[in-house]
Amino acid sequence: MPADAPAPKTRGAPPKAAATEAGPVGSHATPGLRVLRHVALVAVTAGTILPVLWVVKMALGEAQSFQGAELSPIPPDPSLANFEAVVGATLADGTWLFGRQLLNSVLVSVLTTVFGIAVACTAAYAFSRFRFAGRRSGLFMFLVSQMFPGVMMMIPLYVIMEKLHLLDTMVGLILVYSTTSIPFSVWMLKGYFDTIPRDLEEAAVMDGASPARTFWTVVLPLSLPAIAITALFSFMTAWNEFVLAYTFLSKESAFTLPVIIRNYVGEHSVQWGLFAAASLIVSAPVVALFFALQRYLVGGLTAGGVKS
Amino acid sequence: MAAPATNSPRPIDAALAFGVALAIVVAPAFFFADFEAGREHGASETWRALAAGRAVRDAPAEAASLGSAAARLPREALPGVSHVFVLTEGGLDEFDIERESALVACGPDGRPAAAPAGLEPRIREAAGKVKSARSESGTDGACADAGGGVRVCGVARPSGGVAGVVFRQTAPSVPAGWAGLAALAAVVIALLAFGRAGARAWWRLAAVGGAAAGAVASLLLAFAARSAVAAAAGLEQLLAGAGGALPSHDPAVGWGFVAAVTVAAGAAAGGLLRPVAAFFHDFRGRPFVYAAIAPAMVGMVLLIFVPFFMGVYLAFLDNDRNFVGLANFADILFPSGTSDTNFYFTLGVTVMWTSLNVFLHVAIGLALALVLSDAKLRGKAIYRVLLIVPWAVPNYITALVWKWIFNTQYGPANAMLALAGAGPVDWLGQSFLTNFAANLATNTWLGFPFMMIVSLGALQSIPADLYEAAQMDGAGRWQRFRHVTLPLLKPALFPAIILGTIWTFNMFNVVYLVSGGGPNNETNILITEAYRAFRVLKNYGLAAAYSLIIFFILAAYTAVTNRLTKAAESVYE
Numbered sequence: 001m002p003a004d005a006p007a008p009k010t011r012g013a014p015p016k017a018a019a020t021e022a023g024p025v026g027s028h029a030t031p032g033l034r035v036l037r038h039v040a041l042v043a044v045t046a047g048t049i050l051p052v053l054w055v056v057k058m059a060l061g062e063a064q065s066f067q068g069a070e071l072s073p074i075p076p077d078p079s080l081a082n083f084e085a086v087v088g089a090t091l092a093d094g095t096w097l098f099g100r101q102l103l104n105s106v107l108v109s110v111l112t113t114v115f116g117i118a119v120a121c122t123a124a125y126a127f128s129r130f131r132f133a134g135r136r137s138g139l140f141m142f143l144v145s146q147m148f149p150g151v152m153m154m155i156p157l158y159v160i161m162e163k164l165h166l167l168d169t170m171v172g173l174i175l176v177y178s179t180t181s182i183p184f185s186v187w188m189l190k191g192y193f194d195t196i197p198r199d200l201e202e203a204a205v206m207d208g209a210s211p212a213r214t215f216w217t218v219v220l221p222l223s224l225p226a227i228a229i230t231a232l233f234s235f236m237t238a239w240n241e242f243v244l245a246y247t248f249l250s251k252e253s254a255f256t257l258p259v260i261i262r263n264y265v266g267e268h269s270v271q272w273g274l275f276a277a278a279s280l281i282v283s284a285p286v287v288a289l290f291f292a293l294q295r296y297l298v299g300g301l302t303a304g305g306v307k308s
Numbered sequence: 309m310a311a312p313a314t315n316s317p318r319p320i321d322a323a324l325a326f327g328v329a330l331a332i333v334v335a336p337a338f339f340f341a342d343f344e345a346g347r348e349h350g351a352s353e354t355w356r357a358l359a360a361g362r363a364v365r366d367a368p369a370e371a372a373s374l375g376s377a378a379a380r381l382p383r384e385a386l387p388g389v390s391h392v393f394v395l396t397e398g399g400l401d402e403f404d405i406e407r408e409s410a411l412v413a414c415g416p417d418g419r420p421a422a423a424p425a426g427l428e429p430r431i432r433e434a435a436g437k438v439k440s441a442r443s444e445s446g447t448d449g450a451c452a453d454a455g456g457g458v459r460v461c462g463v464a465r466p467s468g469g470v471a472g473v474v475f476r477q478t479a480p481s482v483p484a485g486w487a488g489l490a491a492l493a494a495v496v497i498a499l500l501a502f503g504r505a506g507a508r509a510w511w512r513l514a515a516v517g518g519a520a521a522g523a524v525a526s527l528l529l530a531f532a533a534r535s536a537v538a539a540a541a542g543l544e545q546l547l548a549g550a551g552g553a554l555p556s557h558d559p560a561v562g563w564g565f566v567a568a569v570t571v572a573a574g575a576a577a578g579g580l581l582r583p584v585a586a587f588f589h590d591f592r593g594r595p596f597v598y599a600a601i602a603p604a605m606v607g608m609v610l611l612i613f614v615p616f617f618m619g620v621y622l623a624f625l626d627n628d629r630n631f632v633g634l635a636n637f638a639d640i641l642f643p644s645g646t647s648d649t650n651f652y653f654t655l656g657v658t659v660m661w662t663s664l665n666v667f668l669h670v671a672i673g674l675a676l677a678l679v680l681s682d683a684k685l686r687g688k689a690i691y692r693v694l695l696i697v698p699w700a701v702p703n704y705i706t707a708l709v710w711k712w713i714f715n716t717q718y719g720p721a722n723a724m725l726a727l728a729g730a731g732p733v734d735w736l737g738q739s740f741l742t743n744f745a746a747n748l749a750t751n752t753w754l755g756f757p758f759m760m761i762v763s764l765g766a767l768q769s770i771p772a773d774l775y776e777a778a779q780m781d782g783a784g785r786w787q788r789f790r791h792v793t794l795p796l797l798k799p800a801l802f803p804a805i806i807l808g809t810i811w812t813f814n815m816f817n818v819v820y821l822v823s824g825g826g827p828n829n830e831t832n833i834l835i836t837e838a839y840r841a842f843r844v845l846k847n848y849g850l851a852a853a854y855s856l857i858i859f860f861i862l863a864a865y866t867a868v869t870n871r872l873t874k875a876a877e878s879v880y881e
Contacts, residue, residue: 037679038686044676045694048753052697054720055709123604130597133586138601145612146807147862149814151838152855155848156618157611179611182604211596240702243816258702265708272712279705290700291693297761 059083059276082277089260097252098260105239105257105282108173112238113231116178120185120230125215127186128193129201139190142183154247161248168254173245177238185230192226193219225296232293236286257282318589323499325584326514326577330491333518333573334525337565338487341529344561345536347630349480352540355555356386356547357461358449361472363550364392365465371412371420379418385546388476389416391423395435395462396469416473427474430454434462435470480536487525487532494521510585515578522573526566533561560631623852636853649829649837658813658833661747665812666805668752673759674797678789680760681767692764699757707821710750711736714822721746736823743823743831751818755811759804766800767793806869810862834858 053073060078089097126132127139157176158167166172196219204214220227242258249255261282264275360381367377378392393413411431413423423431430452437450442464449463454474462472498517502510537557544554591598626632643650676695680688698706714721714735722732735742770793778788814835819825825832825840832840838854841847 041676041679041691044672045691048698049694050720051706051709051713051753052701054713058712119603119607123601126597126600130594132594132597133583133590137583138605141605141608141613143866144863145608145616147810147859147866148612148616149835149838149855149858150816151835151842152619152622152852152859153612153615154842155622155852156615159618160611160615175607176611179607182608183612186604236700236702240704242702242704258704261705261708270712275708279702279709283701283705286702287697287700290696294693294696297696297765 055276055279058272059280062273082273083281086260086274086277086281091252095253100253101255101257101260104170104254108170108177108256109235109238111170111174112177112181113234115174116181116185116234117227117231119178120182120189121220121227122215123182124186124189125193125219128190129198129211139187142186145183150243154244157244158247167248168251170254172248173238173256176244176248177241178234181234181237185234188230188233189223189226192223196222228293228296232289235289239282239286319499319502321585321588321592322502322510322514322581323495324588325581326498326502326517327491327495328584329514329577329580330494330518330521330573332580333522333569333576334487334491337522337526337529337569340565341533341561344631345480345533348533348537348557349540350477351555352537352544352557353386353475353477354451354459354461356544357389357451357459357473357475358463359544359547359550360386360389360392361449361461361463363547364394364473365463365471367394367471371414374412375414375418375420377418378414378416381416382546383416385543386473386475388478389473390458390476391421391427391474392416392472393423393431393462393474394465394469394471395431413474423474427454427458427460430458430460431462431472431474434460434472438462438464438470480540487528490524490528491521494518494524511578511581514581515574518577519570519574521577523566523570525573526569529569530561530566619852620856622848623856625849627847627849632849636847636849637857639850640853640857649832653830654832654834654837657744657831661744661815661819661833662809662812664748665751665755665815666808668748669755669759669808669812670801670805672752672756673761674763674801676756676760677763677767678793681764695760696757698753698755699761703754704817704821706754707750707818710746710753710818711822714746736826738827740827740830743826747819747822747831750822751812751815754818755808759801759808762800762804763797766797769800770796802869806866809865813862814858834861 050073057073057075059082060075060080061082087098091097127135161167161172161176164172166175200218200222201214204218205211209217240258241256242262245256245259246262249259257278261275261278264271264278363381364374364377367373374392374394381389381392383389391413392415393411396410396412411423411428413421415421434450434452437452438448441447441450449461449472451459451461454460457477458474459477460472460474462470465471494517498514501513501517541554541557548554623636624631624633626635640651643652679685680692680695682688685691713719716722716732716734716737719735721735725731725733733742735746737743774792774796775788778792783791813833815833816835816839819831819833819836820839823831825836829837829840834854835858838851838858841854842851845851
């Protein structure tokens with residue numbers, strides 16, 4: 001949260017100030033209660049984390065199967081063989097397949113995010129600041145589009161992509177991913193822009209700044225937390241998406257990383273070790289981003305909802 | 309919505325809006341008429357090709373006799389014929405196995421002409437289809453596409469083998485130009501009329517003018533479609549002697565079509581006039597606002613709304629792209645004893661799935677948020693970071709991991725039971741309850757962090773003085789929660805719950821990857837059932853109809869909750 005931001009209309013003060021002693025539950029908890037609270041929290045957290053630890057164990061174990069049901073998350077005989085197998089995948093002609101697919105994933109996700117956010121920001125600003133004919137219907141369309149079931153869109157989207165010769169291309173995926181993420185982004189950013197007081201912009205307008213300039217110099221810097229979170233979601237949409245990528249891509253060198261995970265989980269035999277290693281590799285960047293941006297999550301997500 | 313600017317739209321805006329409203333109705337009407345004419349024309353063409361095949365069916369399989377049989381065919385009956393052929397015993401049999409055979413072909417005029425090399429596999433493919441059609445449904449003819457608009461149709465010969473024709477498909481001509489011209493004339497008249505009329509009379513004028521224009525346009529389209537069909541039927545007469553009853557033609561473009569388009573055009577022109585005119589007015593005044601939203605809107609319309617409406621259209625077709633009206637919906641909503649799943653059972657499972665999940669997400673998320681929002685809690689940053697991990701992991705990976713957790717032999721779920729001394733449970737086996745529980749556990753793990761973060765954010769925005777004041781008034785912990793926290797959480801929680809409900813309702817990955825719908829598709833929710841219709845049953849119309857039903861359920865849900873809570877309403881202002 002930008003330290004120099006003037007307190008928005010009703011958005012909460014920074015986290016620390018709000019949750020004071022007289023919090024909803026907290027206040028004068030007895031030591032016994034406090035211990036109990038930690039016990040409960042540790043239990044829930046352990047339950048949350050355990051599946052992840054098991055995956056790590058699986059990734060460090062044997063490639064083919066994962067025999068013997070043991071609850072301990074510590075791998076008996078750790079080795080990096082699975083990771084080497086996943087990362088070292090090459091094509092018959094010696095191209096480094098994994099590198100290519102990693103590059104696909106990174107490019108698709110980053111470009112989706114940049115393109116999607118640029119488009120969503122300008123639209124959200126217009127929706128937030130101007131009253132114009134079609135504004136309400138436009139917002140409503142964004143909302144409705146979230147309810148369209150994906151299964152229904154798959155065949156038509158495939159046909160459209162085929163007509164535009166965008167199958168097996170990054171551009172096709174980027175276009176589809178960014179348009180799927182735009183409605184959510186617009187709603188979130190609009191909610192955040194709504195909470196930024198207009199006086200600041202009015203001052204800029206008085207100085208003769210154009211709407212575009214006002215947005216760029218005044219609103220954008222104040223909205224960085226919300227933009228960061230929206231960008232995170234756009235990135236996750238693209239980085240994690242699997243069904244459409246699986247449908248649109250047929251060349252192995254065009255695959256994104258989620259598609260290769262599918263290959264390890266076959267119909268009849270599952271290579272759990274490779275699956276686990278690939279899963280960790282695919283999840284790692286998103287989890288890292290999530291952790292890096294998680295302090296913005298709280299403010300960024302709820303800004304639109306809690307304003308009076 | 310704010311009033312569309314101070315000064316009211318001018319005649320030019322109204323006339324443009326009238327044109328847009330008219331196009332919204334007349335364009336789909338045109339596509340429908342064109343589609344109907346094309347479908348009837350195509351069916352007729354197939355019938356004529358098969359009739360031509362029957363006419364040469366009994367010719368001995370020598371080039372000379374085939375040539376004389378071909379020469380007797382009325383050539384104008386099937387203009388696009390390039391070859392007449394006889395394939396003696398052979399081609400592909402019903403098991404797709406190649407049989408010894410000989411292909412004899414000649415031109416439609418009876419002169420010998422070898423079939424081009426590229427066509428031969430197509431002829432054999434058609435022959436294979438003829439055979440499987442005969443063994444499956446008792447019909448004696450079938451067609452195969454040869455690419456580039458060329459089709460091969462063949463009928464079975466009594467002495468074995470297949471006889472038929474190769475022809476290039478023709479397109480029916482629906483002269484839509486007249487309908488377009490009529491609509492354009494209507495807009496010009498509207499421009500003149502709106503200029504004279506007072507602003508108040510506009511919508512009435514538009515409704516009447518739109519209805520009139522719709523009536524004219526739809527009449528023209530209906531006549532055009534019918535004449536295209538009549539032309540095809542006339543050609544069929546030429547082959548009437550060749551065997552087979554003449555096909556019946558029943559284009560859906562009739563009086564009902566004219567009436568529907570007339571009413572729709574009137575309603576659209578009357579109802580859409582004001583908002584669209586306001587749009588044109590604002591657009592001329594402040595183009596930069598529309599420029600700002602244009603990229604997002606264009607992308608969304610092209611890649612979300614267009615596919616959606618293409619899907620809607622699919623819901624009314626069968627797999628051969630025949631228009632079947634509401635038959636796909638009837639198949640779903642009035643399940644017969646023969647189908648292996650029941651829509652109402654699946655709907656019940658979906659509702660149970662969604663409500664249990666959302667309840668657990670909110671309950672766990674809120675409880676954790678309440679505990680974590682205490683400033684004095686030690687290590688809360690660590691707890692929070694660890695607790696949002698499930699949100700960050702891609703959900704299909706989560707689903708596959710949990711499928712492994714519930715594995716009977718080496719899954720930790722059973723290992724845990726073993727610790728407690730209980731025997732192994734076949735989680736993903738034949739029991740509905742254990743399958744459902746596995747899905748539920750997976751999705752609960754996956755979904756609570758979102759609600760936790762939303763609740764945390766909402767809790768932080770509650771001013772601390774409120775609690776202090778409540779405490780001063782002697783409110784206990786529960787009372788503070790009940791009368792301060794909960795009411796103030798509502799505005800943030802309701803949109804999140806609505807969103808969470810939509811997500812869970814359509815949570816394809818978990819159900820598809822964990823239980824896979826087992827046992828016997830019982831744990832399928834509506835979205836996975838739609839996918840099953842798409843992938844397994846390969847009935848695209850049924851899948852689209854399923855999806856449309858899902859959409860209507862969600863739309864109704866959102867509308868009702870919005871009305872009840874006004875939660876999303878506030879965001880509009």
